Amino acid sequence: MGFRQDHLLGIEQLAPDEIGEILDLADDYVALSRSADKHGDALKGLTQINMFFENSTRTQASFELAGKRLGADVMNMGLEASSIKKGETLVDTAMTLNAMQPDLLVVRHPHSGAVDLLAQKVNCAVLNAGDGRHEHPTQALLDALTIRRKKGRLHRLSIAICGDIAHSRVARSNLILLGKMENRLRLVGPPTLMPAGMAELGCEVFEDMEEGLRDVDVVMMLRLQKERMDGGFIPSEREYYHLFGLDAEKLAHAKPDAIVMHPGPMNRGVEIDGSIADDINRSVIQEQVEMGVAVRMAAMDLLARNLRARRAAA
Numbered sequence: 517m518g519f520r521q522d523h524l525l526g527i528e529q530l531a532p533d534e535i536g537e538i539l540d541l542a543d544d545y546v547a548l549s550r551s552a553d554k555h556g557d558a559l560k561g562l563t564q565i566n567m568f569f570e571n572s573t574r575t576q577a578s579f580e581l582a583g584k585r586l587g588a589d590v591m592n593m594g595l596e597a598s599s600i601k602k603g604e605t606l607v608d609t610a611m612t613l614n615a616m617q618p619d620l621l622v623v624r625h626p627h628s629g630a631v632d633l634l635a636q637k638v639n640c641a642v643l644n645a646g647d648g649r650h651e652h653p654t655q656a657l658l659d660a661l662t663i664r665r666k667k668g669r670l671h672r673l674s675i676a677i678c679g680d681i682a683h684s685r686v687a688r689s690n691l692i693l694l695g696k697m698e699n700r701l702r703l704v705g706p707p708t709l710m711p712a713g714m715a716e717l718g719c720e721v722f723e724d725m726e727e728g729l730r731d732v733d734v735v736m737m738l739r740l741q742k743e744r745m746d747g748g749f750i751p752s753e754r755e756y757y758h759l760f761g762l763d764a765e766k767l768a769h770a771k772p773d774a775i776v777m778h779p780g781p782m783n784r785g786v787e788i789d790g791s792i793a794d795d796i797n798r799s800v801i802q803e804q805v806e807m808g809v810a811v812r813m814a815a816m817d818l819l820a821r822n823l824r825a826r827r828a829a830a
């Protein structure tokens with residue numbers, strides 16, 4: 517069967533075997549990234565453009581390193597430097613870049629669906645690095661790789677995703693991926709930050725952290741996405757921390773070997789206690805960052821293989 521995609525726009529489009537193929541290759545790239553010479557040549561001769569219309573630290577750095585480790589020419593385009601500020605539309609900017617013959621276009625955009633639209637206009641492989649509250653496929657894949665390596669499997673685990681579910685593309689992509697892999701999913705958060713219809717999707721919904729975390733294998737915390745909120749979703753950060761912030765007391769309800777995850781950036785003292793985030797026996801937050809580079813290497817490698825095959829057949 518093999519990986520069949522022209523783009524990586526969301527987890528929605530991926531079959532379980534394709535997810536497995538990305539993760540297997542990413543395992544190889546973890547080993548390469550830990551070796552003395554971190555270089556491969558899977559993307560040699562290819563041009564990768566990173567277009568970030570929203571702030572990013574981890575994701576952009578990780579895509580850049582991933583491309584460089586595999587030999588691509590990598591260019592970063594930040595929002596500040598682009599002509600979008602002068603009124604150019606997203607599609608015009610994309611068409612301009614397309615004329616420079618890129619092979620891989622990595623795009624982050626504040627509007628849900630913007631990356632899908634762009635993929636229809638260009639003739640290279642497009643990777644979604646986060647579009648609005650829609651999807652963030654490489655984040656879900658790196659989370660999956662982290663879980664698989666820590667727990668030894670990616671199915672029949674009990675996983676709690678906690679906090680601002682409603683505004684989170686990380687939660688959405690993770691729900692889709694972990695659901696496809698047949699895990700038990702629990703969503704924990706205040707009703708104001710819980711999208712409707714989650715129970716119908718097969719998730720258990722909790723308003724109470726201690727109940728929601730009971731006996732889970734994985735605790736995934738999310739940042740309050742204040743930039744996507746247009747009013748009072750929570751009474752105050754202090755009260756939010758009291759009710760939903762992950763501290764030792766709440767974590768004690770999870771399994772004794774439960775791992776703690778966070779996609780970053782973290783707000784210590786808002787959704788997570790700093791000492792939990794830094795506890796190397798529980799927190800895998802740094803591993804997630806490491807897995808991010810490997811997963812992006814794997815995703816770009818597989819897309820580049822398909823791109824080359826398409827071009828050779830044309």
Ligand code: NCD
Nearest residue numbers: 574575646652739779780781
């Ligand atoms: C996430 C994002 O941008 O969606 N961050 C990330 O990519 N590591 C989560 C967030 O911003 O809270």
